[in-house]
Amino acid sequence: MPSNRPLIRSRHQTLFNQPEPILDRFPITEVQIDFDRLMAKRPIVLDTIDEMPAYLLKPEVLRLLGSEKDPTYRLLMDLMWTSGGRISEILNLTPASFNDDGYDWGVILTTLKQRPGRPKKKALSRSTKRYIPIVDLGLQDSVQSYIYARKLKINERLFPMARQTVNRHIHQLVDRLGGAPFRISSHTFRHSFAIHLLLHGRPLKYVSQLLGHKSIESTEIYTNVLTIDGGHFLDGVDFH
Numbered sequence: 569m570p571s572n573r574p575l576i577r578s579r580h581q582t583l584f585n586q587p588e589p590i591l592d593r594f595p596i597t598e599v600q601i602d603f604d605r606l607m608a609k610r611p612i613v614l615d616t617i618d619e620m621p622a623y624l625l626k627p628e629v630l631r632l633l634g635s636e637k638d639p640t641y642r643l644l645m646d647l648m649w650t651s652g653g654r655i656s657e658i659l660n661l662t663p664a665s666f667n668d669d670g671y672d673w674g675v676i677l678t679t680l681k682q683r684p685g686r687p688k689k690k691a692l693s694r695s696t697k698r699y700i701p702i703v704d705l706g707l708q709d710s711v712q713s714y715i716y717a718r719k720l721k722i723n724e725r726l727f728p729m730a731r732q733t734v735n736r737h738i739h740q741l742v743d744r745l746g747g748a749p750f751r752i753s754s755h756t757f758r759h760s761f762a763i764h765l766l767l768h769g770r771p772l773k774y775v776s777q778l779l780g781h782k783s784i785e786s787t788e789i790y791t792n793v794l795t796i797d798g799g800h801f802l803d804g805v806d807f808h
Contacts, residue, residue: 652761
């Protein structure tokens with residue numbers, strides 16, 4: 569006969585204290601990306617897709633980062649590339665913006681309304697925030713070393729400069745490397761971040777959330793990089 573006695577549980581088996589952690593791995597498959605082919609296809613993408621923003625691919629971004637000798641600008645560009653943050657969000661970063669919960673290390677970006685001058689505390693408190701994981705251990709170390717070397721206070725800005733200064737520096741860096749067929753600015757890193765994630769098969773909804781878009785429709789423009797190279801769909805279709 570079934571017992572009417574209440575089920576007795578070990579006091580160690582509570583909701584937030586499992587005796588044996590259960591670990592599930594998200595099944596992310598490896599991808600092979602032909603960057604040379606994507607670079608060759610880019611002029612068609614930019615020429616035929618309305619409102620398609622200019623973007624860089626990983627080898628080009630790494631060349632820019634590798635050619636930047638100023639540690640401040642190098643870190644600034646690297647954070648734009650790996651977080652997809654707007655230049656206003658990156659320039660507002662402080663040591664308090666970075667978070668380590670013991671499992672993940674990342675940065676909290678604050679979306680600011682585009683107004684002249686530094687935002688007031690009241691405006692900051694009402695601004696939308698989002699968390700961006702940073703999994704690259706080298707970048708984590710660079711951020712912490714930068715903060716430590718400059719003895720930055722917890723709420724002191726990492727990059728006390730204007731966006732115009734950043735864009736001017738990027739233009740000069742590009743010119744030193746021989747120029748580019750399109751204008752490269754701080755916002756180009758944000759577009760490149762989005763496309764880089766989509767090339768690796770990350771869900772469009774997740775990319776949209778990382779970018780802080782209010783609507784997924786704003787993110788869909790980047791999928792054109794994936795669909796423009798569709799010649800293989802016509803393989804085996806003879807017209808003559």
